[in-house]
Amino acid sequence: MTTPSQGWDSAYVAGPPTWDIGRPQPAFVRLAEAGLLSGQLLDAGCGTGEHVLLAAAHGAQAMGVDLSPLAIEKARAKAAERGLAARFEVADALHLERLGLAFDTVIDSGLFHVFDDTDRASYVASLAAVIRPGGTCYLMCFSDSQPGVWGPRRVRRDELLSAFRDGWEVASLTADEFTINPIQGTTAAQAWLAVLRPR
Numbered sequence: 001m002t003t004p005s006q007g008w009d010s011a012y013v014a015g016p017p018t019w020d021i022g023r024p025q026p027a028f029v030r031l032a033e034a035g036l037l038s039g040q041l042l043d044a045g046c047g048t049g050e051h052v053l054l055a056a057a058h059g060a061q062a063m064g065v066d067l068s069p070l071a072i073e074k075a076r077a078k079a080a081e082r083g084l085a086a087r088f089e090v091a092d093a094l095h096l097e098r099l100g101l102a103f104d105t106v107i108d109s110g111l112f113h114v115f116d117d118t119d120r121a122s123y124v125a126s127l128a129a130v131i132r133p134g135g136t137c138y139l140m141c142f143s144d145s146q147p148g149v150w151g152p153r154r155v156r157r158d159e160l161l162s163a164f165r166d167g168w169e170v171a172s173l174t175a176d177e178f179t180i181n182p183i184q185g186t187t188a189a190q191a192w193l194a195v196l197r198p199r
Helices: 002-015 024-032 048-059 069-082 095-097 119-132 157-163
Strands: 040-042 060-066 087-090 103-109 131-142 168-183 184-198
Touching: 002 069, 024 048, 024 060, 024 168, 040 048, 040 095, 040 119, 048 060, 060 069, 060 095, 069 087, 069 168, 087 157, 095 119, 103 119, 119 131, 119 157, 131 157, 131 168, 157 168, 157 184
Parallel strands: 040 060, 040 103, 060 087, 103 131
Antiparallel strands: 131 184, 168 184
């Protein structure tokens, strides 16, 4: 039987998966350059760590968690190679409260859309458990504007608003774009970028 961590590990074995482009997503670069990836920061589902390292390079006390031990191993190697102070741990994003920590900023690049309806509610509660009052969550997920059937579940605008209806303020929700490794002739995928704050 394959464990969830083994399942995610397998995505990294044959080469970079679609989402692991070897650099931060442009949307998060813009946030960093605007000084918004700051304070004590958590990347939930950090993969090989590009957004954590981006935040660390901009002065954040940055931590990333992922269910894949292999991704975390790669992230730690990148941090050492680049001389950046960042923390990486194998952890389940559905149970972030187990970290016993609180954060000013939480980021999610491509994690929200992997969850089914039940886990989605658990994930939103998990985020709420670790974000400080006055903190901000920047969440980027696959959009229903993306044509075709490949890749993860498409998320509608109303689904995002509904998921964060209780206990959150949706400060903004705008169309954006993921850069991806080439798949079916494209290197981009339509996305939503949500700015969320606990009430």
